[in-house]
Amino acid sequence: MEEMATWLLPLFPLSVVLLPSTPLPLHIFEDRYKQMMSDIMPGRGEFGVVLAKEEGIISIGCSATVSQVLKEYPDGRLDLLAMGQRRFRIVSVEQEKPYLRGNVDFFEDTVEEDVPADLKQRAINSYEMLRTADPQSVPFEPLLTGPRLSFQLGQFITDLDVRQALLTMSSEIERLKYLVSILPQYTVARKRIALAKRVAPRNGHAARIKDL
DSSP states (O other): OOOOOEEEEEEEEESOOOOTTOEEEEEEOSHHHHHHHHHHGGGTOOEEEEEEETTEEOSEEEEEEEEEEEEEOTTSOEEEEEEEEEEEEEEEEEOSSSSOEEEEEEEOOSSOOOOOHHHHHHHHHHHHHHHHHOGGGOOSOOOTTSSOHHHHHHTTOOOHHHHHHHHHOOOHHHHHHHHHHHHHHHHHHHHHHHHHHHHHHHHHHHHHHHHO
């Protein structure tokens, strides 16, 4: 598919990688982002979520729109639920407003593909293993019948580098194959973490009793 024209997009750098068609809860408390939301929300405009690292922001991100205002505070803070929309590449940034804005190119996958049914099922099976091993890692129900299954499943991976890799890939087949290859090992790691969280309080309690 052809890339879309360059667009000036408000940017929200976060320690998060947002994927298209996935939800993102936000607590807006900084004045510059309060201003951003007051600028875009009346027209249901988009803002860009980009991963912020020590060396700067990553050039590929995902736009979002505010789907629901959960709470408004007297001091102007907001609890919002945003929804991922379109992927983009940052061409340049400008700072004429209190918040960053970027000249961005929106992009889609390079080709439309017929994804093999067995590949989709393998990816869903891998996701179900993760859900069984660590149910708390799945706060939202994924849409398993949509055109971008990879993004639905990828939202439950906490590793930011993995999520950024998914965001960058330009093929649904490539993304699903990647998920199928990494999810088993990732699930084992999450299972260990979940077990450690359950066992740690008991160990601490047992240690205190022993010390007595």
